[in-house]
Amino acid sequence: MTTRAGFIALIGEPNAGKSTLLNRMVGAKVSIVTHKVQTTRARIRGVAMEGQSQLVFVDTPGLFQPRRRLDRAMVAAAWGGAADADVVILLIEANRGITEGVERILEGLADIGKGRKVALAINKIDRVDAPVLLGLSKEINDRFNFVETFMISAERGHGVDTLRQWLAAELPESPWLYPEDQIADLPMRMIAAEMTREKLILRLHQELPYQLTVETENWEERKDGSARVDQLIYVVRDGHKGIVLGNKGETIKSVSKAAREELEEFLGRKVHLFLQVKVRPNWLDEAERYSEMGLEFKDGNV
Numbered sequence: 001m002t003t004r005a006g007f008i009a010l011i012g013e014p015n016a017g018k019s020t021l022l023n024r025m026v027g028a029k030v031s032i033v034t035h036k037v038q039t040t041r042a043r044i045r046g047v048a049m050e051g052q053s054q055l056v057f058v059d060t061p062g063l064f065q066p067r068r069r070l071d072r073a074m075v076a077a078a079w080g081g082a083a084d085a086d087v088v089i090l091l092i093e094a095n096r097g098i099t100e101g102v103e104r105i106l107e108g109l110a111d112i113g114k115g116r117k118v119a120l121a122i123n124k125i126d127r128v129d130a131p132v133l134l135g136l137s138k139e140i141n142d143r144f145n146f147v148e149t150f151m152i153s154a155e156r157g158h159g160v161d162t163l164r165q166w167l168a169a170e171l172p173e174s175p176w177l178y179p180e181d182q183i184a185d186l187p188m189r190m191i192a193a194e195m196t197r198e199k200l201i202l203r204l205h206q207e208l209p210y211q212l213t214v215e216t217e218n219w220e221e222r223k224d225g226s227a228r229v230d231q232l233i234y235v236v237r238d239g240h241k242g243i244v245l246g247n248k249g250e251t252i253k254s255v256s257k258a259a260r261e262e263l264e265e266f267l268g269r270k271v272h273l274f275l276q277v278k279v280r281p282n283w284l285d286e287a288e289r290y291s292e293m294g295l296e297f298k299d300g301n302v
């Protein structure tokens, strides 16, 4: 029997719904999702099976105009994901249409898209009426030669099966790249750090979520079947540490509880999660922090 397999990069502006789509395709929460922009920081792979095809989805950080070193590393990771893929899917938001950001991505795709299939997925169709959608589809297809256009709601699941079936047929003939039952290839310590970062993003405001990072320092399997997980939250200022801890430690407590519950559900066993906040003014310029995030650190790229 012929098998197919390949990489499908999901690219788009921050908040387009890339991680939501990856999770839906995989059927598990592999990549964190929030209502805020710039949630995903690195490339995250999730694996789905469709018939005899193995679809390796690559979630990427949103594409935007980078200002800081971290932004640049994220955007480079996203374009790198597209350049390594067999199929690229550009996600745009139905309710936002062709923004300046989308226009810039189309320019970038003119290069990266050469020699690979680029499809369009108009996401969040639950938020607009049919005539708006058809107008948008026509307008964007006049500007770029997409091989196919899909109208989906990653959150509600509309149109997602059609997209999956199309992808399954488009991928090259190949042996499967992962064991059939594997859904992700991120190490557990990184998935756990991302879970904590998601809870922090949801509870903190303004710039703070972008100026912190979470690392799993230690993972200990206990005899009773539970796991003890120690994580460090790096922030850049004393004031940020105070905010992360919250009044009488309330914020960190609720973050810790929510992250622990999610981790326990993911692992199907008990977890003891310990969070510690550390002020590290220069973490955004430390190579080691980038490798922990799965990003490339470029020297002199301040």
Ligand SMILES: Nc1nc2c(ncn2[C@@H]2O[C@H](COP(=O)(O)OP(=O)(O)OP(=O)(O)O)[C@@H](O)[C@H]2O)c(=O)[nH]1
Residues within 6 Å of the ligand: 012, 013, 014, 015, 016, 017, 018, 019, 020, 021, 032, 033, 034, 035, 036, 037, 038, 039, 040, 041, 060, 061, 062, 063, 123, 124, 125, 126, 127, 152, 153, 154, 155, 156
């Ligand atoms: N209404 C609606 N909301 C959606 C849909 N898909 C995703 N969302 C929401 O859009 C927001 C952003 O979703 P994400 O999946 O985190 O977006 P992303 O593209 O991964 O964002 P970054 O990681 O920041 O680049 C979340 O609040 C989702 O719940 C959809 O089909 N309909």
Ligand SMILES: [Mg+2]
Residues within 6 Å of the ligand: 018, 019, 020, 031, 032, 033, 039, 040, 059, 060, 061, 062
């Ligand atoms: Mg994301």
